[in-house]
Amino acid sequence: REQYGKTDFTVENEEQAEVARCFSALFTQAAGFTPCVKVGEKKGKISFLTDDALKSEAYHLEITPRQIIVKASDTKGFFYALQTIRQLLPASIEGTAVVETADWSVPAMTIKDEPRFGYRGLMVDVARFFIPKENLLRIIDCGIKTRRKRSRGNGSGCRLHDFYKG
Secondary structure (H helix, E strand, O other), rough: OHHHHHHEEEEEEEHHHHOOOOOOOHHHHHOOOOOOOEEEOOOEEEEEOOOOOOOOOEEEEEEEEOOOEEEEOOHHHHHHHHHHHHHHHHHHOOOOOOOOOOOOOOEEEEEOOOOOOOOOOOOOOOOOOOHHHHHHHHHHHHHOOOOOOOOEEOOOOOEEOOOOOO
Protein backbone atom coordinates (compact mmCIF):
# COMPACT_ATOMS: atom_id res chain seq x y z
CA ARG A 1 0.00 0.00 0.00
CA GLU A 2 2.86 2.38 0.79
CA GLN A 3 4.24 2.03 -2.75
CA TYR A 4 0.88 3.05 -4.26
CA GLY A 5 0.42 5.93 -1.83
CA LYS A 6 3.53 7.53 -3.31
CA THR A 7 1.97 7.66 -6.77
CA ASP A 8 1.88 11.21 -8.06
CA PHE A 9 0.85 13.05 -11.20
CA THR A 10 3.06 15.77 -12.62
CA VAL A 11 1.26 18.10 -14.99
CA GLU A 12 2.16 21.26 -16.87
CA ASN A 13 -0.86 23.46 -16.05
CA GLU A 14 -4.13 23.75 -14.13
CA GLU A 15 -6.28 22.39 -16.98
CA GLN A 16 -4.28 19.18 -16.95
CA ALA A 17 -4.38 19.17 -13.15
CA GLU A 18 -8.18 19.17 -13.14
CA VAL A 19 -8.25 16.10 -15.41
CA ALA A 20 -5.67 14.34 -13.22
CA ARG A 21 -7.53 15.22 -9.99
CA CYS A 22 -10.78 13.75 -11.29
CA PHE A 23 -8.97 10.53 -12.12
CA SER A 24 -7.01 10.37 -8.86
CA ALA A 25 -10.27 10.75 -6.91
CA LEU A 26 -11.25 7.26 -8.11
CA PHE A 27 -8.51 5.86 -5.89
CA THR A 28 -9.74 7.55 -2.73
CA GLN A 29 -12.75 5.27 -2.32
CA ALA A 30 -11.55 2.14 -4.11
CA ALA A 31 -7.92 2.01 -3.00
CA GLY A 32 -7.80 4.04 0.21
CA PHE A 33 -5.22 6.52 -1.07
CA THR A 34 -5.32 9.57 -3.33
CA PRO A 35 -2.44 10.22 -5.73
CA CYS A 36 -1.26 13.81 -5.44
CA VAL A 37 -1.20 16.16 -8.41
CA LYS A 38 1.79 18.48 -8.80
CA VAL A 39 1.63 21.36 -11.26
CA GLY A 40 4.84 22.47 -12.97
CA GLU A 41 7.09 19.63 -11.82
CA LYS A 42 8.87 17.46 -14.37
CA LYS A 43 9.24 14.04 -12.72
CA GLY A 44 6.43 11.90 -11.35
CA LYS A 45 5.07 8.38 -11.55
CA ILE A 46 2.49 9.66 -14.04
CA SER A 47 3.58 12.63 -16.17
CA PHE A 48 1.51 14.71 -18.58
CA LEU A 49 3.43 16.23 -21.49
CA THR A 50 1.92 18.43 -24.18
CA ASP A 51 2.73 17.28 -27.71
CA ASP A 52 1.39 19.79 -30.24
CA ALA A 53 2.13 17.37 -33.09
CA LEU A 54 -0.81 15.21 -31.97
CA LYS A 55 -4.35 15.86 -33.16
CA SER A 56 -7.06 17.00 -30.78
CA GLU A 57 -8.21 14.08 -28.59
CA ALA A 58 -5.25 11.90 -29.64
CA TYR A 59 -2.83 10.60 -27.04
CA HIS A 60 0.27 8.48 -26.58
CA LEU A 61 0.72 6.36 -23.47
CA GLU A 62 4.15 5.02 -22.56
CA ILE A 63 3.78 2.68 -19.59
CA THR A 64 6.91 1.18 -18.03
CA PRO A 65 7.24 -0.63 -14.69
CA ARG A 66 8.43 2.63 -13.11
CA GLN A 67 6.55 5.43 -14.88
CA ILE A 68 3.62 6.37 -17.08
CA ILE A 69 4.11 9.17 -19.62
CA VAL A 70 0.96 10.61 -21.17
CA LYS A 71 1.34 12.81 -24.24
CA ALA A 72 -1.54 14.75 -25.79
CA SER A 73 -2.14 18.12 -27.43
CA ASP A 74 -5.20 19.06 -25.34
CA THR A 75 -7.13 18.16 -22.18
CA LYS A 76 -9.44 15.90 -24.18
CA GLY A 77 -6.47 13.72 -25.14
CA PHE A 78 -5.30 13.55 -21.53
CA PHE A 79 -8.83 12.65 -20.42
CA TYR A 80 -9.10 9.81 -22.95
CA ALA A 81 -5.64 8.50 -22.03
CA LEU A 82 -6.72 8.27 -18.40
CA GLN A 83 -9.88 6.41 -19.47
CA THR A 84 -7.60 3.85 -21.13
CA ILE A 85 -5.57 3.51 -17.93
CA ARG A 86 -8.84 3.17 -16.01
CA GLN A 87 -9.76 0.18 -18.19
CA LEU A 88 -6.38 -1.42 -17.46
CA LEU A 89 -6.88 -1.18 -13.68
CA PRO A 90 -8.75 -3.80 -11.65
CA ALA A 91 -12.55 -3.54 -11.91
CA SER A 92 -12.66 -2.59 -8.23
CA ILE A 93 -11.53 0.94 -9.25
CA GLU A 94 -15.23 1.54 -9.94
CA GLY A 95 -16.23 0.50 -6.42
CA THR A 96 -17.01 2.52 -3.32
CA ALA A 97 -15.33 0.25 -0.77
CA VAL A 98 -11.59 0.06 -0.15
CA VAL A 99 -10.11 -3.14 -1.63
CA GLU A 100 -6.99 -3.99 0.35
CA THR A 101 -5.91 -6.86 -1.89
CA ALA A 102 -6.09 -5.13 -5.28
CA ASP A 103 -2.95 -4.73 -7.38
CA TRP A 104 -3.23 -1.14 -8.61
CA SER A 105 -0.49 -1.51 -11.23
CA VAL A 106 -1.03 -1.61 -14.98
CA PRO A 107 0.96 -3.67 -17.50
CA ALA A 108 3.85 -2.10 -19.40
CA MET A 109 2.86 -1.11 -22.93
CA THR A 110 2.79 1.69 -25.47
CA ILE A 111 -0.52 2.92 -26.86
CA LYS A 112 -1.00 5.48 -29.62
CA ASP A 113 -4.64 6.37 -30.13
CA GLU A 114 -6.64 8.99 -31.98
CA PRO A 115 -10.25 9.23 -33.07
CA ARG A 116 -10.96 7.76 -36.47
CA PHE A 117 -14.04 9.93 -36.93
CA GLY A 118 -14.81 13.47 -35.79
CA TYR A 119 -18.06 12.34 -34.24
CA ARG A 120 -18.54 9.38 -31.93
CA GLY A 121 -21.93 9.15 -30.32
CA LEU A 122 -24.24 7.26 -28.06
CA MET A 123 -27.98 6.95 -28.59
CA VAL A 124 -30.39 6.14 -25.80
CA ASP A 125 -34.07 5.93 -26.74
CA VAL A 126 -35.82 6.88 -23.50
CA ALA A 127 -39.13 7.50 -25.29
CA ARG A 128 -39.63 3.81 -26.06
CA PHE A 129 -37.70 2.32 -23.18
CA PHE A 130 -38.33 3.94 -19.82
CA ILE A 131 -35.39 3.58 -17.49
CA PRO A 132 -34.62 5.05 -14.07
CA LYS A 133 -32.48 8.18 -13.96
CA GLU A 134 -29.67 6.29 -12.17
CA ASN A 135 -29.48 3.80 -15.05
CA LEU A 136 -29.35 6.60 -17.62
CA LEU A 137 -26.50 8.29 -15.74
CA ARG A 138 -24.66 4.96 -15.60
CA ILE A 139 -25.10 4.52 -19.37
CA ILE A 140 -23.63 8.00 -19.92
CA ASP A 141 -20.69 7.17 -17.63
CA CYS A 142 -20.04 3.97 -19.60
CA GLY A 143 -20.24 5.94 -22.85
CA ILE A 144 -17.58 8.29 -21.58
CA LYS A 145 -15.32 5.39 -20.64
CA THR A 146 -15.56 4.07 -24.18
CA ARG A 147 -14.74 7.50 -25.60
CA ARG A 148 -18.18 8.44 -26.86
CA LYS A 149 -18.22 12.19 -27.21
CA ARG A 150 -21.81 13.16 -27.76
CA SER A 151 -25.35 12.10 -27.20
CA ARG A 152 -28.32 13.86 -28.67
CA GLY A 153 -32.05 13.54 -28.29
CA ASN A 154 -34.42 14.02 -31.19
CA GLY A 155 -36.82 16.92 -31.50
CA SER A 156 -37.57 18.31 -28.06
CA GLY A 157 -35.44 15.66 -26.33
CA CYS A 158 -32.50 16.30 -24.07
CA ARG A 159 -29.22 17.21 -25.73
CA LEU A 160 -25.95 16.42 -24.03
CA HIS A 161 -22.78 17.57 -25.74
CA ASP A 162 -19.22 17.10 -24.61
CA PHE A 163 -19.78 15.01 -21.50
CA TYR A 164 -16.23 15.62 -20.39
CA LYS A 165 -14.78 18.87 -19.15
CA GLY A 166 -12.48 20.41 -21.67
